[in-house]
Amino acid sequence: MKNSNGKPKKLSFISIYFLGINAVIGSGTFLLPAQIYHDMNLMAIFVLLCTAVTVSMIALCYADLSSRFKGSGAAWLYAYHAFGRFTGYELGIFTWFLGCCTLGAEIVALLTTLKSFWPALNNSIVYYAIALGLLLLFSIINFFGRSLVKVVNNISAAAKMVTLIVFIVVGAFFIRQANFSPVIPAAATKGAVPFLQHFGAAFTPIFYLFTGFSFIPIAARQMNNPEKNIPRVLIAVMVSVTILDCLMMIVAIGLVGDKLGTYSTPLASALEHGVGKWGYSFIIVGMLISIFGVAFSASFNAPSLIASLSNEHKLLPAWVGKKNKHDAPWVGIIMTAVLTGIFVTQSYLFLVSCTVLASFIQYVPSILAVIKFKHSNEFPNHGFSLPGKYTIPTIALIVSCYMVTNFTPLTLLVGVVVAAIGAVLYFFIDRSPAMKKKEKMHQEFLNELRHNEIKF
Secondary structure, three states: OEEEOOOOOEEEEHHHHHHHHHOOOEEEEEEOOOHHHHHHHHHHHHHHHHHHHHHHHHHHHHHHHOOOOOOOOOHHHHHHHHOOHHHHHHHHHHHHHHHHHHHHHHHHHHHHHHHHHOOOHOOHHHHHHHHHHHHHHHHHHHHHHHHHHHHEEEEEHHHHHHEEEEEEHHHHHHHOOOOOOOOOOOHHHOOOOHHHHHHHHHHHHHOOOOOHHHHHOOOHHHHHHHHHHHHHHHHHHHHHHHHHHHHHHHHHHHHHHHHHHHHHHHHHHHHHHOOHHHHHHHHHHHHHHHHHHHHHHHHHHHHHHHHHHHHHHHHHHHHHHHOOOOOOOOOHHHHHHHHHHHHOOOOHHHHHHHHHHHHHHHHHHHHHHHHHHHHHHHOOOOOOOOOOOOOOHHHHHHHHHHOOOOHHHHHHHHHHHHHHHHHHHHHHOOHHHHHHHHHHHHHHHHHHHHHOOOOO
């Protein structure tokens, strides 16, 4: 859409807010309460609040970086500016890996939900056939009908908001106070170490409830008054999602108590306990629409990302960014489908863990970039500057380092393997004249920005 001057119309605060809501609320909101409650009982609410505060600090670091640079605003681009080509390349690979993990997790979440009333999915052959069929469907749509993305996103956003609000409002009338006991698992009361183990076990999956926040600063250049609206949108989305998630957890616990940790579809089963079968069916339908929308969006974003690494910044060979006549990055679509096809063979919780790990691999360089630029004052802020100088990024960095201790050895091994493969491939990538020219242009861009010669 264009305005009267023929220029693209800027997105309003409300538009960015709902896009942010849609990006943040995914399958985790519907499926992870069982795991979170199992680890911390009623104190899961406290862990959720701690997570929300931490993610908000990381998101504010992204906002600070987005005010310093033009561009897509992705973590890999910030790393490219701050620490050089190789770091930007590695973060780009991890960002694509994150997209594939998210797509895989959402497909598994979709099939997990369908299992509750379609027993045939318990057969592994049927399960994987449907999973690969969904991947094929997403790929075909992305080849020919990418205009559907906005429609699907809007429907998905509406479905998840209505579903959660109905769950909270209706379920609140059937809460039993006795279900709010115990406050904390007995195993976690045996000392500081057991408590921290349980806290960490809940902390990691809760992060999956918020990982979509990075979309918000990415859209900064498309916003009206980004210097004012970025922090406002960040705060509004994080506060809204935190309130929704906390109310959702309180109602779910109040409905079924310690049974919550045993359900594969916790919200649907909890509402069924309160109001009957119609409550279960309502939540399931809302979940399916929401999860399908998030999966479809991930199937669109991941190929676009890896294509942009090739086409816009020449961090990958030209063939990776090839597009068809419909302007679809067909090589990226195929690569994403193949990798995701491997991921859908894994469990939902494992994919959630991999997604959170990939997210933190992005967060740490971004946080360090903020610290570096605040120390050197190398690139000026335009409109928004992170308050408190080093306070927020330092706390965010400490928590991020703590998070690494909560991942299983297998998850960490996956991260190491991805990093190692990416590093090896980097040194085999042909340094074409186009790549060298792009790198020279990038250095010229940074030099101009250092001297404040580029107008925002």
